[in-house]
Amino acid sequence: MKPRDILLALSVPLIWGLGFTLAKAALGQFPPILLMALRFSLTALVLVWFVRLPRGMMVRIALIALVSATIQYSLTFTGLVDLDVSSAIIVVQLEVPFALMLSAIFLKDRIGWRRAIGMVLAFGGVVLIAGEPRLRGDMLPVLLVASGAMTWSIGQVMIKTVHGVGGFALIAWVAVWAAPQLFVSSYLFEDGQAEALAAAGWLVWGVVIYLGLVMTAVGYGIWYRLLGLYRVNQVMPFLMLLPVTTMISGVLLLDETITAVTALGAVIVIAGVGFITIRSAENDSN
Numbered sequence: 001m002k003p004r005d006i007l008l009a010l011s012v013p014l015i016w017g018l019g020f021t022l023a024k025a026a027l028g029q030f031p032p033i034l035l036m037a038l039r040f041s042l043t044a045l046v047l048v049w050f051v052r053l054p055r056g057m058m059v060r061i062a063l064i065a066l067v068s069a070t071i072q073y074s075l076t077f078t079g080l081v082d083l084d085v086s087s088a089i090i091v092v093q094l095e096v097p098f099a100l101m102l103s104a105i106f107l108k109d110r111i112g113w114r115r116a117i118g119m120v121l122a123f124g125g126v127v128l129i130a131g132e133p134r135l136r137g138d139m140l141p142v143l144l145v146a147s148g149a150m151t152w153s154i155g156q157v158m159i160k161t162v163h164g165v166g167g168f169a170l171i172a173w174v175a176v177w178a179a180p181q182l183f184v185s186s187y188l189f190e191d192g193q194a195e196a197l198a199a200a201g202w203l204v205w206g207v208v209i210y211l212g213l214v215m216t217a218v219g220y221g222i223w224y225r226l227l228g229l230y231r232v233n234q235v236m237p238f239l240m241l242l243p244v245t246t247m248i249s250g251v252l253l254l255d256e257t258i259t260a261v262t263a264l265g266a267v268i269v270i271a272g273v274g275f276i277t278i279r280s281a282e283n284d285s286n
Contacts, residue, residue, distance in 0.1 A: 001230060008222050009238040015222075017089070017245030019215030021253055023077065024085045026207040029200055031190040032077035035208070037182035040069060040175040042212030047172035054165045054173060061162065061170070065177035068155020072148050073178075074185055079144030084256045087129055089246040090266050091145040096273045097122045098153035118275030125268030128261060167224025171217065236277050240270055 001009070026035055054061060080088050097119040104110070130142045162170065186193060226235045243266055250256040 001234060005226060005229065009226055009235055010241070012219055012223050012226075013239055013241040013245050015215055015219040017242050018249050019211055019219070020080075020089060020246050021085050021249040022207045022210055024080055024088075024250070024254060026204050026211075027077065027081050029204045030196050031186060031193060032081055033074045033182055033186040033190055034193050034196065035211075036069075036073040036077055037179055037186055038208045039211040039216060040182060041179040042208060043216045044172060044175035044179050046213060047168060047217055048176055051166070051169035051172045054162075054169060057162060057165055058173070060158075061165075061173050062177045064155055064158045064162070065174045066181055067151060067158060069174055069178035070181040070185060072151040072155060074148075074182070074189075075144045075151060076148030079141040079148065082141040083145065084262075085250040085254065086247045086256055086258050086262055086266075087142075088145050089243050090129055090262070090269050091126050091142055092149055093243060093269050093273055094122060094126060094146055094149040095152050096276055098150045099156055100276055102153050102157050115276050118272040118277075121272030121275060122269050123272075125265040125270075125272060128268065129265035167227070168221055171220050171224070175216070237274075240273055240277065243270060 023035065030038070076088075076092065079091075083091075100115060100119060126142075126146065130139060159170070165173075223235075247258055247266065251258065
């Protein structure tokens with residue numbers, strides 16, 4: 001990879017990790033689904049003018065938005081309300097073994113022993129974190145975030161069926177569909193939206209701008225550009241830095257503490273994801 005692209009790849013986990021932490025802070029003001037509705041509304045309003053209409057693909061993209069954005073983010077960020085970002089981001093890493101399982105079921109990909117070890121390690125690390133004394137007895141937030149990771153993986157399998165739509169166009173039109181879906185979901189499952197909007201200060205609106213423009217538009221724009229230039233096995237390992245950047249930003253910005261159990265669970269999960277990623281890289285090189 002070119003040095004410039006390496007720096008861009010390093011920026012992605014930093015952008016996404018900081019966004020995850022800032023979203024946690026904003027959840028003190030906005031209900032989680034409403035926050036995601038505002039995020040995707042801003043992304044759609046900014047990007048939709050610069051991309052072509054994907055004719056013949058709109059129904060499929062609407063379904064992808066429902067699964068990979070509306071349901072996934074509703075589950076993940078509802079769970080985040082009652083979890084530290086340090087714990088939540090580790091559970092989010094289950095996206096990788098979930099995606100592997102789904103690709104084996106629906107795309108007939110071979111798992112192999114090394115990937116199987118990686119999956120066991122990843123799930124084992126999350127189970128370790130879920131057993132922490134501060135989480136014991138309240139497993140719902142962990143289950144919500146894990147369900148969000150599973151839903152994200154389903155969405156990625158669905159995205160593989162979309163052809164002829166560029167990365168920015170896909171982001172834009174997913175946001176166009178996701179925004180109204182999320183507003184409807186917020187209306188059905190949340191309350192206090194009007195009061196939250198009326199009381200929001202400039203700091204929390206700044207977080208919304210970051211989530212919509214930087215985390216989603218810029219972050220995913222960089223990511224899709226790199227995926228278009230390089231093999232997946234060259235860029236995927238950079239995402240292993242996401243738990244690190246999120247945990248550091250959680251400590252610095254939210255005064256969170258990382259317990260020994262969380263740290264050990266993080267190491268085990270990252271090791272498991274590493275096993276899966278390395279195996280995927282070897283397969284792509286053969």
